[in-house]
Amino acid sequence: MTVLIYTVSLxxxxxxxxxxxxxxxxxxxxxxxxLSSRKAYMMATLIKAVLWVVAVSVPILLFLPDxxxxxxxxxxxxxxxxxxxxxxxxxxxxxxxxxxxxxxxANGNLWMLTTLFGFCMGVAGLSIMVPMTExxxxxxxxxxxxxxxxxxxxxxxxxxxxxxxxxxxxxxxAKGKSGRHLFFSRHYRxxxxxxxxxxxxxxxxxxxxxxxxxxxxxxxxxxxxxxNEQPGTINLLFFLALLCGMFLSAWQRGSLRLRWRRxxxxxxxxxxxxxxxxxxxxxxxxxxxxxxxxLPGLSPHAIPAFAALLFGxxxxxxxxxxxxxxxxxxxxxxxxxRTEN
Numbered sequence: 001m002t003v004l005i006y007t008v009s010l011x012x013x014x015x016x017x018x019x020x021x022x023x024x025x026x027x028x029x030x031x032x033x034x035l036s037s038r039k040a041y042m043m044a045t046l047i048k049a050v051l052w053v054v055a056v057s058v059p060i061l062l063f064l065p066d067x068x069x070x071x072x073x074x075x076x077x078x079x080x081x082x083x084x085x086x087x088x089x090x091x092x093x094x095x096x097x098x099x100x101x102x103x104x105x106a107n108g109n110l111w112m113l114t115t116l117f118g119f120c121m122g123v124a125g126l127s128i129m130v131p132m133t134e135x136x137x138x139x140x141x142x143x144x145x146x147x148x149x150x151x152x153x154x155x156x157x158x159x160x161x162x163x164x165x166x167x168x169x170x171x172x173x174a175k176g177k178s179g180r181h182l183f184f185s186r187h188y189r190x191x192x193x194x195x196x197x198x199x200x201x202x203x204x205x206x207x208x209x210x211x212x213x214x215x216x217x218x219x220x221x222x223x224x225x226x227x228n229e230q231p232g233t234i235n236l237l238f239f240l241a242l243l244c245g246m247f248l249s250a251w252q253r254g255s256l257r258l259r260w261r262r263x264x265x266x267x268x269x270x271x272x273x274x275x276x277x278x279x280x281x282x283x284x285x286x287x288x289x290x291x292x293x294x295l296p297g298l299s300p301h302a303i304p305a306f307a308a309l310l311f312g313x314x315x316x317x318x319x320x321x322x323x324x325x326x327x328x329x330x331x332x333x334x335x336x337x338r339t340e341n
Contacts, residue, residue, distance in 0.1 A: 052198015122277020
């Protein structure tokens with residue numbers, strides 16, 4: 001049974017990677033879209049993904065609690081808010097958040113390896129210089145502390161909306177397109193990506209709690225110095241499966257081209273990774289952890305930390321635009337987003 005669970009989990013992680021790559025989802029692009037076009041289609045996609053995680057995970061947590069992994073929720077602290085801001089600044093400097101870093105790497109942009117290296121440096125540096133204790137936590141998801149009738153009512157409404165969304169997506173697909181054609185579309189609709197990410201993320205959240213790769217890399221690095229963290233070696237496989245899903249998407253679409261000559265940009269990506277790693281220690285985790293774990297579980301620190309992360313991205317993008325005169329243009333139409341520098 002354990003082998004089956006992990007096999008399914010790895011497949012879901014790979015599917016998530018495939019969907020993230022096809023939809024080009026990124027928290028930095030989310031803020032850039034708001035700044036450049038005054039629209040928030042990508043933000044709506046992230047919110048939809050969170051709601052899908054809730055719709056999938058809550059029934060299991062509610063009716064099959066013994067099958068779920070212990071869930072950790074964190075208290076609101078200045079460290080978590082500061083970590084969110086720091087992660088946001090790093091993501092903007094890097095030119096991509098946790099999702100986009102792997103997506104660009106899957107396309108063959110090898111300079112993103114410096115981001116991952118910098119991330120590990122940031123985790124190690126802050127953890128060694130500022131020894132920290134584990135943030136306040138409770139093993140009961142706060143979402144389940146509400147009265148049961150209220151939870152069931154909210155869940156019923158959420159699933160009605162979910163069913164309506166599934167029917168809407170199918171009916172509004174391009175004429176003559178089969179499921180196979182839709183799966184291998186060059187660009188996923190944002191609503192489709194939200195559905196796939198939310199479903200896969202919801203199952204993984206229930207089974208493995210903080211499985212996301214920024215949290216796993218943080219644990220692995222901290223375990224090297226025995227800094228109150230146990231290595232998440234099993235969860236590291238989910239990171240590899242997620243990355244494999246992105247590489248598969250890039251290869252099948254024909255966008256995989258090895259590129260490494262932008263050496264002048266490597267220091268910027270390294271610095272962005274360092275800031276992201278330091279922020280991940282304080283939050284804890286990155287934007288992927290907040291979206292697929294903390295926000296759906298209503299962890300008290302989640303909304304303040306995510307708001308600080310968005311503010312950090314916004315402030316940095318505005319500063320960079322003022323200094324360089326360049327801006328990141330993100331235009332969304334027909335439920336698909338395009339990016340222009």
